[in-house]
């Protein structure tokens with residue numbers, strides 16, 4: 001059987017996109033892991049299905065799988081890429097509403113960037129002044145560091161992710177450096193089990209954590225990831241964060257067919 005797929009990337013976080021409105025592709029952990037494999041497959045951080053939704057007010061449904069083949073929680077960059085994919089398919093124009101595993105999301109285009117609504121954050125667990133945990137649709141551990149370039153992200157990220165701190169479910173691990181007018185981030189991603197060039201829910205978590213820790217005082221934060229620049233906007237009141245938007249590029253790379 002030949003499978004048609006589209007490859008997209010958002011700040012270097014890359015995904016295999018499949019138009020699954022005919023429900024042709026069935027969830028198969030081994031197959032998804034092979035498709036995401038950088039040598040034996042197409043290669044990607046994750047695979048995303050675009051499916052129809054019965055409610056005409058909802059443009060489509062998003063189903064996300066990590067590179068290990070397992071379905072996972074919200075993918076922020078993947079959410080921005082599926083919006084660009086839906087536009088390329090002619091499903092939407094300038095804005096949309098779609099359903100993901102954590103609920104409804106709105107998205108719109110800002111010039112050639114995609115802005116995605118992210119879930120509210122009202123609980124942040126501070127371990128100390130330089131470390132915390134929060135969930136932005138996916139779980140994120142944040143360590144504030146002096147210099148992200150000096151971090152052995154795969155080794156240190158894997159150690160924390162697999163420690164007793166996060167049990168079997170684990171967490172994504174972010175190393176964040178706060179500069180005057182932006183923050184830098186490097187992320188070890190759960191389910192990829194390696195550093196990715198960007199992580200949308202991680203970028204969102206880093207911006208909110210930096211504001212919560214009084215390391216920044218603006219409600220719009222520029223974030224430099226290894227694979228590109230993103231921005232996070234939010235409203236804040238008494239430790240509650242709402243109207244959160246993740247803004248950044250979401251680009252088509254190529255279309256292909258693969259026997260599977």
Ligand SMILES: N[C@H](CCC[C@H](N)C(=O)O)C(=O)O
Nearest residue numbers: 072075076077138199200201
């Ligand atoms: N690996 C993450 C999901 C994808 C997150 C990332 N790709 C993003 O853009 O948010 C997890 O299992 O929690």
